[in-house]
Amino acid sequence: GENVEQHPSTLSVQEGDSAVIKCTYSDSASNYFPWYKQELGKGPQLIIDIRSNVGEKKDQRIAVTLNKTAKHFSLHITETQPEDSAVYFCAARDAGKSTFGDGTTLTVKP
Amino acid sequence: NAGVTQTPKFRILKIGQSMTLQCAQDMNHNYMYWYRQDPGMGLKLIYYSVGAGITDKGEVPNGYNVSRSTTEDFPLRLELAAPSQTSVYFCATSGTGTNKETQYFGPGTRLLVL
Numbered sequence: 001g002e003n004v005e006q007h008p009s010t011l012s013v014q015e016g017d018s019a020v021i022k023c024t025y026s027d028s029a030s031n032y033f034p035w036y037k038q039e040l041g042k043g044p045q046l047i048i049d050i051r052s053n054v055g056e057k058k059d060q061r062i063a064v065t066l067n068k069t070a071k072h073f074s075l076h077i078t079e080t081q082p083e084d085s086a087v088y089f090c091a092a093r094d095a096g097k098s099t100f101g102d103g104t105t106l107t108v109k110p
Numbered sequence: 111n112a113g114v115t116q117t118p119k120f121r122i123l124k125i126g127q128s129m130t131l132q133c134a135q136d137m138n139h140n141y142m143y144w145y146r147q148d149p150g151m152g153l154k155l156i157y158y159s160v161g162a163g164i165t166d167k168g169e170v171p172n173g174y175n176v177s178r179s180t181t182e183d184f185p186l187r188l189e190l191a192a193p194s195q196t197s198v199y200f201c202a203t204s205g206t207g208t209n210k211e212t213q214y215f216g217p218g219t220r221l222l223v224l
Contacts, residue, residue, distance in 0.1 A: 001169075006152075032211040043114075043200050043215030044153070089152055093211055096141060096160060097168070100152035 002027040004092050006101025013080050014109050021104045023090035024072040030092040030099075033066060033073045038087045038103070047088075048075070080108045111136050114216035116201050122222045123191040131186040131219050133201030141204040142184040143168075143213070144176065146197040153200065159184055191223045 003026040013019050025033075031052040036044035050057045050064045050073065057064050061080075066073040077084055085108045091098040117132045133142065140161045145153040145168075155168030159178040173195060175187040188195060201216040 004152075009150075034212065036215075041218075043202075043217050044213075045215065046212055049212065097155060097158065098213065100145075100154075102150070102152040 002030055002092055002094065002099040004090060004099045004101045006090050006104060008104060009102065010105045010107070012107045012109065015080060015082060017080055019075075019077045019080055019084070019106055019108075021075045021088055021090070021106075022072060023074070023092075023101050024070075025092040025099075026071065027092065027094060028068075028071065030094040032093040033064070034091050034093070034098070035062075035064060035075045036089045036091070038089065040086075044089055077106075080106075082108050082110050084108050113137065114201055114203055114214055116199075116216035116219050118219060119217070120220045120222075122224060123188075124224060125191060125193065127191050128187070128189050129191070129221075131188075131199055131201075131221075133184045133186070133216060134182055135184075135201075135203045135214075136182065137203060137205060137214065138181060139203035139205040139214075140181070142178065143202040143204075144174070144184070144186045145200045145202065146170065146195075147200060147218075148197050156186065156199075188221075193223050195221065196223045197221060 006023045034049040037047045038044040063076040087103045090101045143158040144156040157176040159165045199219045202213045
C-alpha cells in the first residue's frame with residue numbers, strides 16, 4: 001500500500017519568515033495530494049491541494065509543489081503569521097482512499 | 111448546512127464495554143470514512159464506504175464494525191473496548207464532481223478506554 005513520510009515533525013519560525021514542509025510518497029498511482037491544517041481540538045481542514053498533472057499551485061501565501069518523478073511534494077507558507085500555528089498534514093490519494101503523513105507542528109513566534 | 115457532525119464529543123469507556131460513534135452528513139456525499147488519530151500521529155483509516163450498503167476495511171479495522179444504511183449516516187461500532195482504542199476518531203466525507211477528492215472532516219470524538 002501507499003506510504004507517506006512527512007518532515008519535519010516540528011517547525012518553529014519567526015513571524016514573517018517562510019515555512020516549508022516536505023512529503024514523500026511511494027505509490028506512483030497516487031494522483032491527488034492535499035494539505036490539511038488542524039487546529040487544536042478540531043478536525044483537519046483542507047488548505048490547498050494539487051493533482052498529478054500539475055507541478056505547482058498557489059493560493060495567496062500558500063503554495064504546493066509536486067515532483068512526480070521523485071515522488072515528493074512540498075507545502076510553502078510565506079510571510080507566516082501567528083494564526084498559521086497549527087498541525088499540518090499531507091496526504092496522497094488513489095482509488096478513493098487517502099494515506100496521511102504523521103503531521104508537522106508549526107509554531108510561528110510573534 | 112451543518113456539514114459533518116459527530117456525537118459524542120467525548121466518552122470514557124471501561125474495558126469490555128461497547129459503544130457506537132455517530133457520524134452524520136448533510137452534503138449528499140457518497141464517500142464516508144472513519145479515521146483514528148493517536149497522539150503525535152497522522153490519521154489511520156479504519157473503514158470507509160462508497161455509498162449506502164457498501165463498506166470496506168481500511169488500514170486498522172480490527173475491533174471495529176460499521177454499517178451504512180443511508181447516505182447521511184455512517185456509525186462506527188466498538189464491541190469490546192480495549193485501552194488500545196483510546197484515540198480521537200474523525201469521520202470524513204467526500205463527494206462527486208470536480209472536487210470529488212476533497213475530504214470534509216467532522217470535529218472528532220475523543221475516546222478514553224480505562
